[in-house]
Amino acid sequence: MQEIHASQVRPPFYRDERVLGIFSQLLVVIIVVGLGLFFYNNMITGLREKHNIAITFSFLTQTAGFDIGESLIEYSRERTYLRAFVVGLLNTFQVAVLGIIFATALGIFVGVMRLSTNFLVSKIAAVYIDIFRNIPLLVLLIFWAQGVFLKLPRVADAIVLGDAVYLSNRGVAIPWGIPTESWSTYLIILGAGIVVGAGLAYFLREQGKRTGRMPLVTLWFIVTVAAVGLIGWIVLPQPMTLDVPILEGFNTQGGKILSQQFMALLSGLIIYTAAFIAEVVRAGIQSVSKGQREAATALGLTAAQTLRLIIFPQALRVIIPPLTSQYLNLTKNSSLAIAIGYPDLFAVAGNTILNQTGREIEMFTMIMGTYLSLSLLTSLLMNIYNRRIRLVER
Amino acid sequence: MSENTAADEIIICQDVCKWFGDFQALKNCSLRVQAQEVVVIIGPSGSGKSTFIRCINRLEEHQAGDIIVDGIPLTRDVRNIEQIRSETGMVFQQFNLFPHLTVLENITLAPIQVRKMKKDEAMETAMGLLNRVGIPEQADKYPGQLSGGQQQRVAIARSLAMSPKIMLFDEPTSALDPEMIKEVLDVMQELAETGMTMLVVTHEMGFAREVADRIVFMDGGEIMEVGTPEHFFTNAQHERTKLFLSQIL
Numbered sequence: 001m002q003e004i005h006a007s008q009v010r011p012p013f014y015r016d017e018r019v020l021g022i023f024s025q026l027l028v029v030i031i032v033v034g035l036g037l038f039f040y041n042n043m044i045t046g047l048r049e050k051h052n053i054a055i056t057f058s059f060l061t062q063t064a065g066f067d068i069g070e071s072l073i074e075y076s077r078e079r080t081y082l083r084a085f086v087v088g089l090l091n092t093f094q095v096a097v098l099g100i101i102f103a104t105a106l107g108i109f110v111g112v113m114r115l116s117t118n119f120l121v122s123k124i125a126a127v128y129i130d131i132f133r134n135i136p137l138l139v140l141l142i143f144w145a146q147g148v149f150l151k152l153p154r155v156a157d158a159i160v161l162g163d164a165v166y167l168s169n170r171g172v173a174i175p176w177g178i179p180t181e182s183w184s185t186y187l188i189i190l191g192a193g194i195v196v197g198a199g200l201a202y203f204l205r206e207q208g209k210r211t212g213r214m215p216l217v218t219l220w221f222i223v224t225v226a227a228v229g230l231i232g233w234i235v236l237p238q239p240m241t242l243d244v245p246i247l248e249g250f251n252t253q254g255g256k257i258l259s260q261q262f263m264a265l266l267s268g269l270i271i272y273t274a275a276f277i278a279e280v281v282r283a284g285i286q287s288v289s290k291g292q293r294e295a296a297t298a299l300g301l302t303a304a305q306t307l308r309l310i311i312f313p314q315a316l317r318v319i320i321p322p323l324t325s326q327y328l329n330l331t332k333n334s335s336l337a338i339a340i341g342y343p344d345l346f347a348v349a350g351n352t353i354l355n356q357t358g359r360e361i362e363m364f365t366m367i368m369g370t371y372l373s374l375s376l377l378t379s380l381l382m383n384i385y386n387r388r389i390r391l392v393e394r
Numbered sequence: 395m396s397e398n399t400a401a402d403e404i405i406i407c408q409d410v411c412k413w414f415g416d417f418q419a420l421k422n423c424s425l426r427v428q429a430q431e432v433v434v435i436i437g438p439s440g441s442g443k444s445t446f447i448r449c450i451n452r453l454e455e456h457q458a459g460d461i462i463v464d465g466i467p468l469t470r471d472v473r474n475i476e477q478i479r480s481e482t483g484m485v486f487q488q489f490n491l492f493p494h495l496t497v498l499e500n501i502t503l504a505p506i507q508v509r510k511m512k513k514d515e516a517m518e519t520a521m522g523l524l525n526r527v528g529i530p531e532q533a534d535k536y537p538g539q540l541s542g543g544q545q546q547r548v549a550i551a552r553s554l555a556m557s558p559k560i561m562l563f564d565e566p567t568s569a570l571d572p573e574m575i576k577e578v579l580d581v582m583q584e585l586a587e588t589g590m591t592m593l594v595v596t597h598e599m600g601f602a603r604e605v606a607d608r609i610v611f612m613d614g615g616e617i618m619e620v621g622t623p624e625h626f627f628t629n630a631q632h633e634r635t636k637l638f639l640s641q642i643l
């Protein structure tokens with residue numbers, strides 16, 4: 001009998017599957033890096049020889065000399081360009097994070113409504129989606145700013161909600177907490193509460209794994225933290241005072257004022273993106289085969305149990321990738337802030353700083369790099385999540 | 395009404411009608427099934443076999459006639475629907491296992507969520523059932539990692555985990571390769587031998603001949619003929635029954 005050793009026979013390298021795989025990847029890397037270097041060199045030499053410009057970021061430490069309407073950190077015109085850049089970045093970050101959270105909630109709500117068997121509920125959702133998906137975002141934002149938030153009454157005639165929230169053409173004044181001396185102690189207590197809550201949640205989760213019936217872990221966590229927070233609040237002498245805005249002459253005093261630009265941008269982005277997310281959610285739920293719902297029903301699961309345990313977990317796999325795109329869109333679309341005067345990253349860096357310094361290359365490198373980093377970070381987080389819920393196939 | 399509640403008649407269907415829009419899929423279907431009986435339903439494609447058994451656990455809603463399962467009338471009353479569903483198991487042509495759950499989780503899900511069974515107990519029952527259908531070693535795999543025949547056996551185990559009194563099968567072997575059909579039919583035959591009441595839509599005439607107590611022939615939404623396997627294979631009455639049998643045998 002002839003001996004068989006097929007697996008030991010090696011093909012010539014130019015036909016070897018593994019060698020070819022590595023080689024083609026290497027080739028791609030060399031081409032990309034080479035092209036990048038070529039263009040970069042070209043630009044640098046071009047700028048130096050023709051326009052006598054050198055690329056430098058030293059201007060960032062110079063005094064900015066301009067004001068910014070709103071900021072999450074301390075800022076004045078005496079601060080540097082870099083500080084101004086960070087102010088814009090934080091404003092963008094704030095809008096993006098809040099926008100993603102609220103757009104997701106609203107989008108899921110509308111998407112589930114859209115699939116309701118109740119004709120009216122489903123139609124309302126359909127109309128919402130059709131209207132807001134089909135208006136250009138820029139138009140929607142400008143309408144929202146000029147047609148809605150600017151048309152609110154003057155401060156003196158502000159719309160008052162519950163004696164605490166004032167809607168006027170200056171923005172929305174809401175009650176806001178002001179920390180007192182015991183605030184830091186309170187934070188420590190709250191931190192301890194979170195640790196205890198997390199410990200309890202872990203314990204409950206392990207127990208749930210054993211019994212198979214998962215308790216509402218998140219709820220218990222929240223209840224625990226809230227309880228500790230409440231106790232701390234009672235024990236300590238007023239860790240924070242609530243500052244409720246009041247009307248004084250032609251202005252509101254106290255509280256926190258959410259500018260009309262901020263409100264217009266945030267609500268515009270939420271309403272617009274939620275329409276797309278609703279469609280993503282609907283498609284995801286519909287992608288789960290009818291048989292899944294039937295099997296669950298035949299087993300005696302209730303409609304709510306079927307949605308929570310069978311439909312949503314499977315729909316999520318279809319929803320996550322396009323949902324990631326919507327998150328990226330929202331973040332990038334926030335740069336339209338410049339049209340309604342909200343000082344986001346692009347308005348501050350791409351407009352004001354750039355006009356004052358004339359440093360196009362440097363500024364755009366920084367701006368694009370920042371948006372790119374934000375987007376990559378979002379993608380990364382979503383990909384990690386997506387990998388965790390992937391289906392096991394053969 | 396006394397005849398309707400005879401203790402050993404576990405399924406009573408009386409003049410059941412069902413429309414899909416203008417199309418009448420079931421026309422006055424009447425059938426009484428005894429406890430522990432195995433009834434096989436045959437008939438050409440589109441004759442209403444699936445629709446009929448899906449009405450029994452309310453996956454489809456019938457619009458006229460009466461269905462009484464184990465003494466519980468099937469009405470719009472959700473409590474009755476719930477009770478009937480908890481007493482009937484169903485096995486589908488496409489298995490419909492939950493792909494995001496392991497085999498064991500598929501089987502223990504309903505006992506834990508619906509019957510509020512302890513996890514340990516549910517797992518023990520599930521392992522017992524997996525032994526019964528012959529694949530205890532697959533417990534921790536996902537459905538996507540199993541062969542069709544194995545998946546269908548898991549689906550049967552999943553239904554049995556709810557300890558149903560009645561099992562409905564809708565062409566359980568039609569999506570399987572020939573060599574896997576037997577392993578599923580064997581499990582079903584064993585189940586019949588334990589005294590389970592079974593309603594089986596199938597084209598497997600060997601199974602019908604050997605296991606069925608009675609055969610029901612449906613055509614055009616009507617129950618045309620009911621009888622023992624022997625009756626069917628030796629002197630079927632209707633022309634259409636004969637024609638169908640001649641095509642399929």
Ligand SMILES: Nc1ncnc2c1ncn2[C@@H]1O[C@H](COP(=O)(O)OP(=O)(O)OP(=O)(O)O)[C@@H](O)[C@H]1O
Pocket residue numbers: 414417419437438439440441442443444445446
């Ligand atoms: N959801 C539905 N909407 C409209 N018509 C339907 C629906 N379900 C079934 N029908 C129709 O009802 C009739 C009976 O269908 P059913 O699925 O019960 O047939 P079947 O005997 O099970 O056929 P098969 O052997 O192909 O599975 C068919 O004509 C079918 O087109």
Ligand SMILES: [Mg+2]
Pocket residue numbers: 443444445564565
């Ligand atoms: Mg069918």
